[in-house]
Amino acid sequence: MSATTKSPTASDxxxxxxxxxxxxxxxLLGDRRLPVAVTALLFLLMYLGGLTRYQNFGFTxxxxxxxxxxxxxxxxxxxxxxxxxxxxxxIDLSVGSVIGFTTMFTAWLVERQGLPLLVVIPMAxxxxxxxxxxxxxxxxxxxxxxxxxxxAGLFLFRGLCLVISKESISISDSSVxxxxxxxxxxxxxxxxxxxxISLVVLAVAFYVLHYTRFGRRVYAVGGNEQSALLMGLPxxxxxxxxxxxxxxxxxxxxxxxxxxxxxxxxxxxxxxxLDAIAAVVIGGTLxxxxxxxxxxxxxxxxxxxxxxxLIQFEGTLSSWWTKIATGVLLCAFILIQRFMTTRRKT
Amino acid sequence: xxxxxxxxxxxxxVKEFPGxxxxxxxxxxxxxxxxxxxxxxxxxxxxxLIKVLTGVHPLDGGTITLDGRSVxxxxxxxxxxxxxxxxxxxxxxxxxLSVAENIFIGREPxxxxxxxxxxxxxxxxxxxxxxxxxxxxxxxxxxxxLAVQQLVAIVRSLGTxxxxxxxxxxxxxxxxxxxxxxxxxxxEVLQLFALMRRLKDEGVAILFVSHFLDQIYEVCDxxxxxxxxxxxxxxxxxxxxxxxxxxxxLGKAMGQLDELHDQQLHSHAGETLVRAEGLGRTGGxxxxxxxxxxxxxxxxAGLLGSGRTELARLLFGADQPDSGKVSIEGRxxxxxxxxDAIGAGVAFCSExxxxxxxxxxxxxxENIILALQASRGWTRPIPVAQRDELVAxxxxxxxxxxxxxxxRVGQLSGGxxxxxxxxxxxxxxxxxxxxxxxxxxxxxxAKAEIQKLVVSLSEDGMSVLYIxxxxxxxxxxxxxxxxxxxxxxxAQIPNGPEITTTRILETIASGEHQ
Numbered sequence: 082m083s084a085t086t087k088s089p090t091a092s093d094x095x096x097x098x099x100x101x102x103x104x105x106x107x108x109l110l111g112d113r114r115l116p117v118a119v120t121a122l123l124f125l126l127m128y129l130g131g132l133t134r135y136q137n138f139g140f141t142x143x144x145x146x147x148x149x150x151x152x153x154x155x156x157x158x159x160x161x162x163x164x165x166x167x168x169x170x171x172i173d174l175s176v177g178s179v180i181g182f183t184t185m186f187t188a189w190l191v192e193r194q195g196l197p198l199l200v201v202i203p204m205a206x207x208x209x210x211x212x213x214x215x216x217x218x219x220x221x222x223x224x225x226x227x228x229x230x231x232x233a234g235l236f237l238f239r240g241l242c243l244v245i246s247k248e249s250i251s252i253s254d255s256s257v258x259x260x261x262x263x264x265x266x267x268x269x270x271x272x273x274x275x276x277x278i279s280l281v282v283l284a285v286a287f288y289v290l291h292y293t294r295f296g297r298r299v300y301a302v303g304g305n306e307q308s309a310l311l312m313g314l315p316x317x318x319x320x321x322x323x324x325x326x327x328x329x330x331x332x333x334x335x336x337x338x339x340x341x342x343x344x345x346x347x348x349x350x351x352x353x354x355l356d357a358i359a360a361v362v363i364g365g366t367l368x369x370x371x372x373x374x375x376x377x378x379x380x381x382x383x384x385x386x387x388x389x390x391l392i393q394f395e396g397t398l399s400s401w402w403t404k405i406a407t408g409v410l411l412c413a414f415i416l417i418q419r420f421m422t423t424r425r426k427t
Numbered sequence: 428x429x430x431x432x433x434x435x436x437x438x439x440x441v442k443e444f445p446g447x448x449x450x451x452x453x454x455x456x457x458x459x460x461x462x463x464x465x466x467x468x469x470x471x472x473x474x475x476l477i478k479v480l481t482g483v484h485p486l487d488g489g490t491i492t493l494d495g496r497s498v499x500x501x502x503x504x505x506x507x508x509x510x511x512x513x514x515x516x517x518x519x520x521x522x523x524l525s526v527a528e529n530i531f532i533g534r535e536p537x538x539x540x541x542x543x544x545x546x547x548x549x550x551x552x553x554x555x556x557x558x559x560x561x562x563x564x565x566x567x568x569x570x571x572x573l574a575v576q577q578l579v580a581i582v583r584s585l586g587t588x589x590x591x592x593x594x595x596x597x598x599x600x601x602x603x604x605x606x607x608x609x610x611x612x613x614x615e616v617l618q619l620f621a622l623m624r625r626l627k628d629e630g631v632a633i634l635f636v637s638h639f640l641d642q643i644y645e646v647c648d649x650x651x652x653x654x655x656x657x658x659x660x661x662x663x664x665x666x667x668x669x670x671x672x673x674x675x676x677l678g679k680a681m682g683q684l685d686e687l688h689d690q691q692l693h694s695h696a697g698e699t700l701v702r703a704e705g706l707g708r709t710g711g712x713x714x715x716x717x718x719x720x721x722x723x724x725x726x727x728a729g730l731l732g733s734g735r736t737e738l739a740r741l742l743f744g745a746d747q748p749d750s751g752k753v754s755i756e757g758r759x760x761x762x763x764x765x766x767d768a769i770g771a772g773v774a775f776c777s778e779x780x781x782x783x784x785x786x787x788x789x790x791x792x793e794n795i796i797l798a799l800q801a802s803r804g805w806t807r808p809i810p811v812a813q814r815d816e817l818v819a820x821x822x823x824x825x826x827x828x829x830x831x832x833x834x835r836v837g838q839l840s841g842g843x844x845x846x847x848x849x850x851x852x853x854x855x856x857x858x859x860x861x862x863x864x865x866x867x868x869x870x871x872x873a874k875a876e877i878q879k880l881v882v883s884l885s886e887d888g889m890s891v892l893y894i895x896x897x898x899x900x901x902x903x904x905x906x907x908x909x910x911x912x913x914x915x916x917x918a919q920i921p922n923g924p925e926i927t928t929t930r931i932l933e934t935i936a937s938g939e940h941q
Contacts, residue, residue, distance in 0.1 A: 113523075113567070291542075292541045292542050292544075293537075293540055293541070293542065294533070294535055294537065294540075294542065297524070297528060297532055297535065297542065298532070298533075300521070300523060300524060301521045301524060301532055303523070304521035304522055304523035304524060305519075305520070305521050305522065305523075307519070308518075308519040308520055308521050309521065311503070311515075311519040312519065312520070312521075312532060312533060312583070313503075313504050313507060313533055314532065314533050371521065371523035372523050
């Protein structure tokens with residue numbers, strides 16, 4: 082298609098009266114919620130598949146479902162942060178390193194410096210948010226591609242891990258383990274504190290993206306940054322804020338990861354930014370920005386988590402199959418997105 | 428008759444750019460409830476005047492008075508707050524958001540920081556309805572054609588003056604429309620005009636810039652004419668006819684346009700150059716047969732989106748045909764990529780000269796030489812002397828201004844950019860030249876020159892496929908007129924004295940040629 086001015090919509094829907102309602106089919110295909118529905122459906126099918134195949138191996142326990150949230154809470158929080166960034170048309174590669182750094186930072190302060198956990202938590206969150214803010218500041222003020230700036234962030238935070246310690250630090254502090262073991266019973270099973278926090282983060286993110294001016298600006302900047310500027314929106318501030326949110330979420334994910342694994346290690350969460358990005362994309366958010374839902378990200382994370390569970394239940398497969406399945410899914414979803422966006426244009 | 432007080436008065440405006448005096452001592456005034464056309468050739472200073480008014484460029488001299496108070500406007504945002512809104516040729520909205528959101532984003536109604544979606548949609552729907560538009564505000568902006576998006580942009584700009592938008596009347600006092608019609612078709616333009624008249628009745632002062640003289644005469648009340656950065660005069664539209672206006676704009680008589688009428692149309696019985704049989708592409712254009720003879724100019728007429736560009740793109744191999752075949756000079760060619768077409772002697776001047784044709788950061792010389800170098804391959808550079816000679820020849824032949832091969836193309840005016848693009852293809856000496864809207868958005872003088880060039884190229888034996896939105900243009904230049912309707916080539920009419928724009932319009936409307 083050469084230009085939007087010549088798109089068939091321009092001629093097909095033209096009528097003398099000036100009424101221009103797109104056809105129902107076109108609307109359905111163009112509906113931005115469709116990818117989320119597709120991912121949710123995929124999750125449901127995979128889950129049903131698991132139910133039938135492993136029904137005699139305990140897959141039918143509701144706790145198996147709840148474990149998806151417990152085992153992937155940190156990934157969900159990180160992916161929510163990445164959703165903000167990708168919606169705004171950017172990318173954040175520093176997520177995994179910030180998570181790794183937070184585990185080291187927390188373990189070091191609690192174990193080696195003897196600081197109480199409740200003091201360490203706000204410090205870790207502040208460091209992560211400040212790191213995100215700095216990257217956003219550089220991206221906006223020096224007009225550098227987010228890919229490069231956050232790549233620098235990736236190396237920087239991973240390097241800082243090693244500055245703290247080259248060895249992993251296991252946490253024996255009782256406040257940490259008691260917090261990690263805290264469970265909330267739901268009748269049919271239980272959720273860990275980390276899982277609850279991740280769901281709260283998801284709900285807050287949904288509210289922010291859909292019911293605040295800031296959230297709508299994220300979509301506007303991702304839709305067309307130049308237009309957002311000319312519409313008088315504070316596009317620079319929005320971009321900086323988005324990376325700050327992502328940095329904050331990464332640090333929070335790091336704290337949840339620390340609780341989950343009860344140690345700090347310079348190599349923790351290596352490459353997790355890619356899992357987070359994959360979850361966001363599988364959840365139906367367009368990498369070009371401006372289109373997607375944080376709820377889709379939840380399903381993206383659940384699908385990735387379910388793949389892991391299924392492979393564990395299968396028993397004979399090596400864990401590398403998780404990566405292969407993720408790769409295949411990611412590829413399929415990007416193709417679906419491509420198909421949908423070209424459909425929307427024509 | 429006592430005139431009311433102008434809502435906007437600009438006096439003695441001076442604007443200088445390094446080496447150029449873009450505006451010298453220009454006066455301009457705008458009355459409430461009128462549509463005022465700002466006229467002038469490209470480079471006359473229209474855009475500069477608008478940019479000064481909207482705070483994009485700082486003033487170098489002169490005063491701006493808004494509503495009787497002297498104002499200093501230093502940024503677009505400040506202009507908006509003062510009640511001056513601008514809608515540009517390109518739609519500056521977010522296609523991924525809904526219409527309602529596009530109207531209100533940045534000033535959504537909120538309660539305790541929470542966006543009140545119901546209220547927002549209701550207000551948007553009211554605003555749209557009050558302006559007599561039929562738009563579903565809940566639908567994403569991208570589901571609407573460009574014309575409607577443009578209307579939405581206007582609706583948005585009206586709301587910016589008030590705190591919550593809608594409510595009691597627009598806060599906008601001055602609405603600037605900078606070439607809003609250049610990519611709209613006739614129906615869409617009418618819709619825009621209806622909206623403009625409605626706003627005018629509500630007392631908004633509208634500044635309208637358009638290259639289409641007919642549109643100016645249809646909708647405007649008053650006009651100000653600029654030439655070379657100076658004020659030529661302010662006239663009521665009804666007191667000045669089109670010929671008079673053009674003479675004011677050009678500063679010379681219309682002779683060069685009249686010449687064209689005498690030049691056109693001598694009989695052409697050249698042999699067949701291109702023959703397309705059953706060529707078509709699903710979703711692009713229905714299969715068509717087309718024969719282009721040597722030295723023939725074929726004009727394509729049809730509404731925007733009727734398949735004109737799609738037909739041309741098939742002939743150039745830019746899109747893959749699903750059916751049919753093309754032969755050039757009797758030999759069948761597979762048009763699977765533009766490279767094949769270029770090899771066979773077909774050249775294509777795209778309508779989007781900025782995005783698809785020229786490289787704005789390269790010089791005039793580099794842009795001209797691009798296609799020729801590409802056809803030779805990078806292993807055989809063109810000798811410097813030969814290159815400079817060729818470039819100089821075409822700069823002269825097409826009268827590209829400034830005649831400086833080192834100038835960066837991005838700094839040239841629209842008409843001159845178009846000429847550079849033409850030069851690039853002419854230098855490869857094509858057998859068939861496809862021109863897609865070559866005169867869009869360029870001034871009337873450059874338009875005439877490009878049209879004359881087409882006539883002389885055809886006399887030299889080059890075939891031309893000419894696409895233009897203005898029927899008069901197609902009619903004046905073409906030997907044969909292909910009429911398109913709903914992505915179908917419905918008729919091929921040999922041009923002659925009895926063919927008029929009305930006949931063509933009837934064919935477009937009815938889909939058949941009597």
